[in-house]
Amino acid sequence: xxxxxxxxxxxxxxxxxxxxxxxxxxxxxxxxxxxxxxxxxxxxxxxxxxxxxxxxxxxxxxxxxxxxxxxxxxxxxxxxxxxxxxxxxxxxxxxxxxxxxxxxxxxxxxxxxxxxxxxxxxxxxxxxxxxxxxxxxxxxxxxxxxxxxxxxxxxxxxxxxxxxxxxxxxxxxxxxxxxxxxxxxxxxxxxxxxxxxxxxxxxxxxxxxxxxxxxxxxxxxxxxxxxxxxxxxxxxxxxxxxxxxxxxxxxxxxxxxxxxxxxxxxxxxxxxxxxxxxxxxxxxxxxxxxxxxxxxxxxxxxxxxxxxxxxxxxxxxxxxxxxxxxxxxxxxxxxxxxxxxxxxxxxxxxxxxxxxxxxxxxxxxxxxxxxxxxxxxxxxxxxxxxxxxxxxxxxxxxxxxxxxxxxxxxxxxxxxxxxxxxxxxxxxxxxxxxxxxxxxxxxxxxxxxxxxxxxxxxxxxxxxxxxxxxxxxxxxxxxxxxxxxxxxxxxxxxxxxxxxxxxxxxxxxxxxxxxxxxxxxxxxxxxxxxxxxxxxxxxxxxxxxxxxxxxxxxxxxxxxxxxxxxxxxx
Numbered sequence: 001x002x003x004x005x006x007x008x009x010x011x012x013x014x015x016x017x018x019x020x021x022x023x024x025x026x027x028x029x030x031x032x033x034x035x036x037x038x039x040x041x042x043x044x045x046x047x048x049x050x051x052x053x054x055x056x057x058x059x060x061x062x063x064x065x066x067x068x069x070x071x072x073x074x075x076x077x078x079x080x081x082x083x084x085x086x087x088x089x090x091x092x093x094x095x096x097x098x099x100x101x102x103x104x105x106x107x108x109x110x111x112x113x114x115x116x117x118x119x120x121x122x123x124x125x126x127x128x129x130x131x132x133x134x135x136x137x138x139x140x141x142x143x144x145x146x147x148x149x150x151x152x153x154x155x156x157x158x159x160x161x162x163x164x165x166x167x168x169x170x171x172x173x174x175x176x177x178x179x180x181x182x183x184x185x186x187x188x189x190x191x192x193x194x195x196x197x198x199x200x201x202x203x204x205x206x207x208x209x210x211x212x213x214x215x216x217x218x219x220x221x222x223x224x225x226x227x228x229x230x231x232x233x234x235x236x237x238x239x240x241x242x243x244x245x246x247x248x249x250x251x252x253x254x255x256x257x258x259x260x261x262x263x264x265x266x267x268x269x270x271x272x273x274x275x276x277x278x279x280x281x282x283x284x285x286x287x288x289x290x291x292x293x294x295x296x297x298x299x300x301x302x303x304x305x306x307x308x309x310x311x312x313x314x315x316x317x318x319x320x321x322x323x324x325x326x327x328x329x330x331x332x333x334x335x336x337x338x339x340x341x342x343x344x345x346x347x348x349x350x351x352x353x354x355x356x357x358x359x360x361x362x363x364x365x366x367x368x369x370x371x372x373x374x375x376x377x378x379x380x381x382x383x384x385x386x387x388x389x390x391x392x393x394x395x396x397x398x399x400x401x402x403x404x405x406x407x408x409x410x411x412x413x414x415x416x417x418x419x420x421x422x423x424x425x426x427x428x429x430x431x432x433x434x435x436x437x438x439x440x441x442x443x444x445x446x447x448x449x450x451x452x453x454x455x456x457x458x459x460x461x462x463x464x465x466x467x468x469x470x471x472x473x474x475x476x477x478x479x480x481x482x483x484x485x486x487x488x489x490x491x492x493x494x495x496x497x498x499x500x501x502x503x504x505x506x507x508x509x510x511x512x513x514x515x516x517x518x519x520x521x522x523x524x525x526x527x528x529x530x531x532x533x534x535x536x537x538x539x540x541x542x543x544x545x546x547x548x549x550x551x552x553x554x555x556x557x558x559x560x561x562x563x564x565x566x567x568x569x570x
Contacts, residue, residue, distance in 0.1 A: 042067035109148035225538035325463020345499035347453035472528035
């Protein structure tokens with residue numbers, strides 16, 4: 001009897017022994033709800049399910065995104081994979097996140113991908129959580145954007161390297177992390193990353209964290225080429241929420257506002273709230289047919305033909321772009337924009353394919369010379385046409401003046417029609433020789449591509465006394481460079497694409513960017529920006545990019561690895 005009771009107790013013990021295994025499996029499942037938003041930009045609401053199994057973490061998120069400049073919401077899916085391991089004194093990790101936003105009524109299918117690999121060396125680990133400790137780490141991240149236009153294809157990418165360290169004693173840890181972005185050194189540099197990429201300061205963060213009796217208090221300061229900010233945070237292990245208060249101050253060109261916000265992190269996340277909205281206003285004029293329905297308009301001058309005559313004379317007489325810009329010092333904003341738009345149009349009309357070597361050498365001055373060549377060629381065409389209209393007695397010739405307007409076709413035509421021309425042949429040839437302007441020193445080919453032409457416009461605006469930048473944006477067909485200029489007299493900011501212009505009368509940059517994104521049916525994550533001398537300034541991540549990271553569940557992996565101490569080896 002006693003043995004039978006003992007067997008029953010043993011069986012119960014075995015059953016109880018299986019419970020922790022089941023509980024352990026359930027403990028490897030994480031569920032999270034996320035709500036993140038920026039005032040007057042958009043919101044994301046969703047959730048994710050993650051499964052931890054040894055060194056692996058696999059997750060899948062889903063939810064909806066509503067951007068204010070699109071009428072409908074979009075559904076998204078967000079897979080995630082994470083691998084971590086220990087190798088000697090190193091903690092190694094690789095993380096892949098993605099957020100696919102499916103096409104809505106006014107938006108294309110977009111995929112944002114994030115891939116990071118990193119390593120943290122624990123030079124001096126903590127001893128039972130106390131004493132001096134030191135960790136050093138680095139990480140490389142690639143962020144890519146894909147758009148489904150004619151198939152899902154990559155259209156833009158950002159490469160960022162991070163280097164950081166954390167040092168502390170007992171409960172106090174101080175850390176610093178530097179982000180370096182790899183991008184073309186100049187807006188008109190080589191067209192491939194390998195040939196033109198350079199390392200540039202992107203973001204510096206430094207902070208301190210105090211962990212004591214299950215309570216963590218931290219403070220952080222950050223600085224970027226576009227602004228600065230900071231954050232204070234409070235977290236307790238006994239309760240789930242983490243409360244953070246943050247501020248940021250952007251540069252004058254990028255908004256010039258001081259922004260404050262609260263971030264509450266818990267099983268249901270509430271995201272950043274950002275205040276202040278600007279409405280883009282674009283100038284009216286004679287819209288280009290292909291862009292009229294998209295909100296673009298060409299700039300027209302209040303002076304009419306007089307402004308165009310001044311521009312053509314100034315361009316023809318100016319040996320370089322600095323001389324042309326100086327002639328526009330003191331002109332009205334409309335006249336300066338009119339000239340910049342015409343420069344862009346001349347470049348676009350002279351948009352001939354050139355070899356890679358010529359593209360790299362072209363720059364803004366080469367594009368400027370090509371624009372002057374285009375002007376002189378057109379002047380020559382008009383002069384020859386006028387000469388033929390007034391000097392030729394032959395009807396067949398008058399009927400073909402449009403075809404004959406290209407000066408380089410005239411000599412061959414005249415040789416073929418000597419009987420028609422008779423004595424007029426030599427008169428016409430002498431006129432062509434006397435009027436023809438030789439441009440032997442120009443680089444071969446046309447004005448280049450967007451990387452050459454739009455930075456030429458930015459250089460002209462700077463020489464005319466404006467603040468001006470070249471900005472790299474995403475289009476449905478790939479990256480494209482635009483011109484951004486700010487009138488020093490009125491504070492109005494304009495976005496130029498060759499001869500097309502969008503203007504914000506209140507001087508805000510980002511509403512113009514969002515207006516462009518709305519026109520194209522895409523959501524931009526960020527923009528590359530080049531400044532004085534068309535040198536790279538930095539990469540600016542928009543709120544849409546931060547919302548995309550929230551959808552993908554992408555965290556600060558290097559910072560997290562630096563601020564925790566792995567178990568010490570036995």
